[in-house]
Amino acid sequence: MEKVIEGRVWTLGRDVDTDQIISGKYLTVIDPNELKKHVFEIALPEFASGSRPGDILVAGENFGSGSSREHAPQAMRAAGVAAVVADSFARIFFRNAINLGLLAIEVPGVRAIFETGETARIDLTSGRIRNETTGRSVSFPPIPAHLMSLLEAGGLVEKVRRELEARRATATNAGAAR
Amino acid sequence: MTGANGHGQSLAEKILARASGAERVVPGEIIEGSVDLAMMHEQGAQTVAPFHQMGAERVWDPDRVVIAIDHWVPASTEGAAVLHRILRKFAAEANLSHFYDVGQHGICHQILAENGWVVPGDLAVGTDSHTNMLGAMGAFATGIGPTEMAAVLALGRLWLKVPTSIAIRVKGSFGRGVTAKDLVLRIVGEVKTTGAAYRAVEYSGPLIERLSMPERFTLCNMTTEMGAKAGMVAPDQTTFDYLRPIAKHAMHPLRSDGDAAYERTIDLNVDGMEPMVACPYSPDNVRPLPEVVREHVRIDQAFLGSCTNARIEDLREGAALMKGQKVAKGVRFIVSPASTKIYEQCLEEGIIETFTRAGAVFTNSSCSACFGGNMGILAPEEACASSSNRNFPGRMGAKEARIYLMSPAAVVASAIRGEIADPREFA
Numbered sequence: 001m002e003k004v005i006e007g008r009v010w011t012l013g014r015d016v017d018t019d020q021i022i023s024g025k026y027l028t029v030i031d032p033n034e035l036k037k038h039v040f041e042i043a044l045p046e047f048a049s050g051s052r053p054g055d056i057l058v059a060g061e062n063f064g065s066g067s068s069r070e071h072a073p074q075a076m077r078a079a080g081v082a083a084v085v086a087d088s089f090a091r092i093f094f095r096n097a098i099n100l101g102l103l104a105i106e107v108p109g110v111r112a113i114f115e116t117g118e119t120a121r122i123d124l125t126s127g128r129i130r131n132e133t134t135g136r137s138v139s140f141p142p143i144p145a146h147l148m149s150l151l152e153a154g155g156l157v158e159k160v161r162r163e164l165e166a167r168r169a170t171a172t173n174a175g176a177a178r
Numbered sequence: 179m180t181g182a183n184g185h186g187q188s189l190a191e192k193i194l195a196r197a198s199g200a201e202r203v204v205p206g207e208i209i210e211g212s213v214d215l216a217m218m219h220e221q222g223a224q225t226v227a228p229f230h231q232m233g234a235e236r237v238w239d240p241d242r243v244v245i246a247i248d249h250w251v252p253a254s255t256e257g258a259a260v261l262h263r264i265l266r267k268f269a270a271e272a273n274l275s276h277f278y279d280v281g282q283h284g285i286c287h288q289i290l291a292e293n294g295w296v297v298p299g300d301l302a303v304g305t306d307s308h309t310n311m312l313g314a315m316g317a318f319a320t321g322i323g324p325t326e327m328a329a330v331l332a333l334g335r336l337w338l339k340v341p342t343s344i345a346i347r348v349k350g351s352f353g354r355g356v357t358a359k360d361l362v363l364r365i366v367g368e369v370k371t372t373g374a375a376y377r378a379v380e381y382s383g384p385l386i387e388r389l390s391m392p393e394r395f396t397l398c399n400m401t402t403e404m405g406a407k408a409g410m411v412a413p414d415q416t417t418f419d420y421l422r423p424i425a426k427h428a429m430h431p432l433r434s435d436g437d438a439a440y441e442r443t444i445d446l447n448v449d450g451m452e453p454m455v456a457c458p459y460s461p462d463n464v465r466p467l468p469e470v471v472r473e474h475v476r477i478d479q480a481f482l483g484s485c486t487n488a489r490i491e492d493l494r495e496g497a498a499l500m501k502g503q504k505v506a507k508g509v510r511f512i513v514s515p516a517s518t519k520i521y522e523q524c525l526e527e528g529i530i531e532t533f534t535r536a537g538a539v540f541t542n543s544s545c546s547a548c549f550g551g552n553m554g555i556l557a558p559e560e561a562c563a564s565s566s567n568r569n570f571p572g573r574m575g576a577k578e579a580r581i582y583l584m585s586p587a588a589v590v591a592s593a594i595r596g597e598i599a600d601p602r603e604f605a
């Protein structure tokens with residue numbers, strides 16, 4: 001995982017719930033490339049066609065509230081979102097994002113320093129996000145180690161895969177030693 | 179921290195300590211918890227691919243996994259049919275025999291409740307945000323996403339940050355026409371949609387102790403609308419009486435210590451409380467019902483259903499009001515029981531007949547109109563009186579459509595009037 005991420009910003013308001021990220025009528029869609037066409041259809045209709053891979057979302061409080069649908073972070077990841085930074089997150093969305101390897105960072109006060117179209121630079125090592133257009137910045141506490149290890153593995157699937165593999169190797173070795 | 183500032187533990191902490199095999203846990207700590215029950219609905223179809231990608235060969239304990247099809251019953255689109263098929267195939271391959279397929283179906287949370295799948299002391303997870311409802315059993319029950327569920331199926335555990343707890347203590351008595359739904363709406367109105375984010379909510383007090391299990395389900399169900407990780411009621415005689423004939427595994431009843439530390443304590447008295455309604459577009463936009471009634475809000479649809487309020491008690495109460503009345507001209511009234519069991523009870527008690535003769539559409543059990551992806555979809559300029567739990571933009575269809583959340587009785591009263599009405603004006 002890159003320690004410094006720079007990208008063009010799209011801003012969103014507060015309480016953007018999962019229905020506004022990907023609405024209920026798309027819940028039977030499994031293909032992420034199909035999902036991304038409808039991402040933010042309600043909250044930010046110009047996003048799906050106007051965004052490019054590497055863009056960064058900056059949202060207000062309680063981003064991703066509502067349902068447990070993983071379609072929300074999945075659609076965002078498929079659209080190439082490099083990071084989503086919010087004043088605060090709803091818990092299931094946050095977990096889902098990290099589990100899928102989508103960088104989600106809680107930074108109280110971040111929404112106030114960005115407008116759509118500006119450039120953000122996120123430094124994970126120093127815990128700082130800077131608006132490269134205006135020069136304003138805010139800092140955030142370091143990402144907890146277990147979350148970072150999940151992100152670095154590329155998500156939960158890879159992490160569990162390694163764990164199961166290690167477990168099988170131990171079992172085989174134990175069997176061989178017997 | 180407020181409260182007694184002692185070294186005691188809250189109910190949430192005790193359950194998570196048990197789940198992680200520790201003597202005690204403290205808020206903020208990250209634990210690995212053993213899962214007692216894992217539930218999946220259609221979203222579980224997305225669990226299958228990551229489960230295989232993880233290289234998992236088998237499910238950690240097939241007897242602790244429940245699959246309930248509920249959002250699209252029977253499948254209303256090809257996409258839904260595919261999800262169902264993925265789940266059926268996976269269930270067969272992985273030996274998951276606790277599969278509530280079309281015919282024995284119901285809303286996943288109700289299936290867990292009425293079959294005793296979650297018991298006191300459990301750590302339960304489900305691929306649905308309203309899994310919180312099962313906290314009414316004195317359990318820690320919470321929603322997770324499908325990829326995380328794949329890890330749970332593979333390992334039988336998950337990581338959790340131990341939450342701080344909020345105590346909500348309630349006393350007093352409900353007046354006529356006031357229900358557990360009105361209480362939880364009032365609480366959501368006060369705590370707001372983010373007020374309990376990442377926290378565990380523990381309900382207690384003389385009123386809570388007198389609530390029936392169905393009422394506790396309604397209460398814990400909507401802790402989700404406060405952002406809470408879990409909502410719970412300590413187990414007592416009511417819980418044991420409900421569970422004894424149906425419990426699927428051993429109970430480990432736990433209670434918070436008298437000197438447990440709570441981040442916040444909210445004391446409420448429901449004496450003199452009015453029925454409540456959550457107005458568009460947020461469940462915390464709560465006002466006393468009579469105030470809204472005075473504004474003559476016309477409705478196009480009424481919905482008596484969802485995991486919050488479609489149990490037999492809710493439908494009985496609604497049918498009693500409906501008897502001898504008609505659904506107002508121009509209103510579509512959808513009634514959907516929460517499970518097939520409840521449907522059968524309605525059949526026996528003449529409830530289906532009452533609603534149908536009054537002009538309502540009585541559907542099979544499912545999530546029905548609750549989430550805007552199956553049936554009972556709203557057009558942009560329409561308004562709906564609903565017994566469900568969410569009224570965000572686009573929740574039941576068009577993003578402009580207005581949803582008003584209220585008790586089952588208030589929904590029926592509104593269906594009869596054709597505008598938002600107070601059930602106390604009937605009977």
Ligand code: SF4
Pocket residue numbers: 248249285286306308483484485486544545548549566567
């Ligand atoms: S009834 Fe509504 S809230 Fe409950 S599980 Fe179904 S869609 Fe979700």
